[in-house]
Amino acid sequence: MQITQPEIQSYISNLTAHLCPELEELERQTYASIPMPNMLSGKEQGMFLHQFVSALNPKLVVELGTYTGYSAICMALAMSEDSKLITLDVNEEISHLPKKYFQKLNLENRIEYRLEEALPFCESLADNSVDLAFIDADKANYPNYFHCLKNKIRPGGFILVDNILWSGQVLDEKPDNRTKAILKTTEAMFTEFGWKCSILPLRDGVLVGVKSS
Numbered sequence: 366m367q368i369t370q371p372e373i374q375s376y377i378s379n380l381t382a383h384l385c386p387e388l389e390e391l392e393r394q395t396y397a398s399i400p401m402p403n404m405l406s407g408k409e410q411g412m413f414l415h416q417f418v419s420a421l422n423p424k425l426v427v428e429l430g431t432y433t434g435y436s437a438i439c440m441a442l443a444m445s446e447d448s449k450l451i452t453l454d455v456n457e458e459i460s461h462l463p464k465k466y467f468q469k470l471n472l473e474n475r476i477e478y479r480l481e482e483a484l485p486f487c488e489s490l491a492d493n494s495v496d497l498a499f500i501d502a503d504k505a506n507y508p509n510y511f512h513c514l515k516n517k518i519r520p521g522g523f524i525l526v527d528n529i530l531w532s533g534q535v536l537d538e539k540p541d542n543r544t545k546a547i548l549k550t551t552e553a554m555f556t557e558f559g560w561k562c563s564i565l566p567l568r569d570g571v572l573v574g575v576k577s578s
């Protein structure tokens with residue numbers, strides 16, 4: 366199921382530009398040479414992430430799931446010189462693309478790209494140290510990511526969770542295991558004391574959660 370009606374999606378897409386020519390090039394290269402290119406955030410979600418980070422002015426952002434780096438670049442382009450985005454992925458085979466574009470856009474000082482498992486990294490973070498986390502890695506671990514990150518986010522900080530509507534599979538009568546993990550995360554975030562949440566039907570659905578100050 367497409368979350369937004371195709372005609373409305375085209376209308377929005379025609380209005381929205383990539384933040385810079387390099388991102389358009391990165392999207393093209395991803396679609397031409399990397400498996401599962403629909404994992405890339407794309408210009409509409411990329412613009413939303415950019416605006417969100419711009420408004421929050423975070424010092425530390427953590428992204429779980431770099432893929433080819435599109436969303437990391439959109440967020441990093443909104444961050445100040447003294448801030449840091451740590452982005453993690455386990456897929457070394459595609460790492461040449463994010464590395465190439467982080468360098469091309471002079472973002473290597475702002476983006477720390479790590480090829481490592483997301484969960485142990487999250488566990489290693491200090492409590493209340495993160496301004497924003499973007500969860501976009503393996504769906505089966507989504508509940509674990511939230512469970513761990515809720516203590517790592519500072520009061521007033523945010524967690525964004527991608528694919529929260531999972532192409533409409535969240536409505537399935539017999540959801541598969543990955544859908545169950547997404548549903549579990551949504552329920553945990555919406556019912557967790559001290560968190561306020563909403564869902565944006567943007568692309569595949571983005572859950573926005575803020576921790577009470």
Ligand SMILES: C[S@@+](CC[C@H](N)C(=O)[O-])C[C@H]1O[C@@H](n2cnc3c(N)ncnc32)[C@H](O)[C@@H]1O
Nearest residue numbers: 404405406430432436454455456482483502503
């Ligand atoms: C949906 S893609 C990320 C898309 C990217 N954030 C963007 O918007 O362009 C998910 C990525 O998570 C990575 N991943 C899967 N399991 C992981 C894990 N346990 N730890 C870190 N990354 C993981 C995959 O290799 C894949 O590149």
